[in-house]
Amino acid sequence: MNKKELIQIIKQKKSFLCVGLDTDITKIPRHLLDSPDPVFEFNKQIIDATINLTVAYKPNLAFYESMGINGLLSLERTINYLEKFRNEVFVIADAKRGDIGNTSEQYAKAFLSHEGFDFDAITVAPYMGEDSVKPFLTIENKWVIVLALTSNKGAFDFQFLQTENNRKLYEDVLIKTKTWGTDENMMYVVGATQAQMLENIRKIVPNHFLLVPGVGAQGGSLQEVCHYGMNNDGGLLINASRSILYASKENDFAEKARLEAQNMQKEMEMLMK
Template structure:
């Protein structure tokens, strides 16, 4: 999915919701455990319930890889099941020397056919470039994350007076464009988003942390929204685990609809 197609979906659905399919075998409703593929069964129901409200789905690959080959099969089946008009993110946080990154890019872009993959920038340009070389695919670079450990490196002040995350934002713009490069910025860092927009005014941001982690949809939207929206706000646990009973899909739909309605209001303000 290219940039204009993504923007078109945001306008059509009046939404910039990304549903995180962080599907944990230990947290899904117990009655699904008898299914042939419990994770896929769970994902199917969540997707059917939320697709009218979401423009994107993010699959945290760790929850699938932890289950071995069966988990990988669930991941592949889920991606194949997703509607063709949604933006599919493989949240894999890869990044290695060039020839290894090339194989990661092939795995997630060619084999799984995801639209985007999250990538760690720590090893520099040659570790990121192989992902950016795939046409009509997106690299989502970790910039400023919401975990406590972000203070260890991302917030370090360099000799030039910049924070490390600011250096990552500035330097990486030389590697890709607004058409193939996004950035992860945690919703719990909303106070930094205005500054981030000074560095990357038009790139899309993938923003996790709204909901269960305490991030504010309104604050993030006010600080980060562009004329093209420029945001994908991810919500995982708040939606997919809204209920652990047989009504889990219906409850997920309610949570997704609520977020979509809030997003429609924010889009109306900037239009």
């Protein structure tokens, strides 16, 4: 999916919600455990309940890999199911990969091609530098989402270090990585818990989309994120995972997830005006 198409979907759905499919088999409703693939069944019902309110889905690979081959089969079924919504939703592999050049090429094949899982985008860690990121940028209409400023406590360990360039490390990451691609094939992860930093980040990357985790279970504020981070295109994908997936643990989980997503979509619709 290209940038123009993504912006169009956001306008049509009046939403920039991304649902994080961090499906944890120990947290899904008990009655699903009888189905042949409980994780896929859960994802399918969440997708069906939220597809009109959501512009992106973001499975985090860790939750699938932790269940071994069966987990990856659940992911494969989920991605195949999302195929039928291909033109109306953006699908992100939250994988936080990155390795030496010849290895990142393999990851690109794994996550951005028909040979592996055919996602629209993958999250990538910047520590290993240019040759670890560039192989993901060579595929048309596919995106790299670079970790800039993350939503967790550990973000303060290194990302805010002051560097020789008289900047924070995350600013160096933004400034350097943005020269490796364009705002048509790169986005950045910026945690909602760092909303006050978005004003500064927008000075460095005014046109890039930002993927913003941390609203919901992690405590970030949607209004603040929009106030500081929105640009003319919208330019935001706001992720919520646990607050939507586990809105209820009962039979009504999908309906409750839909209501939670709808609340966020309504708030987004107001903030888009």
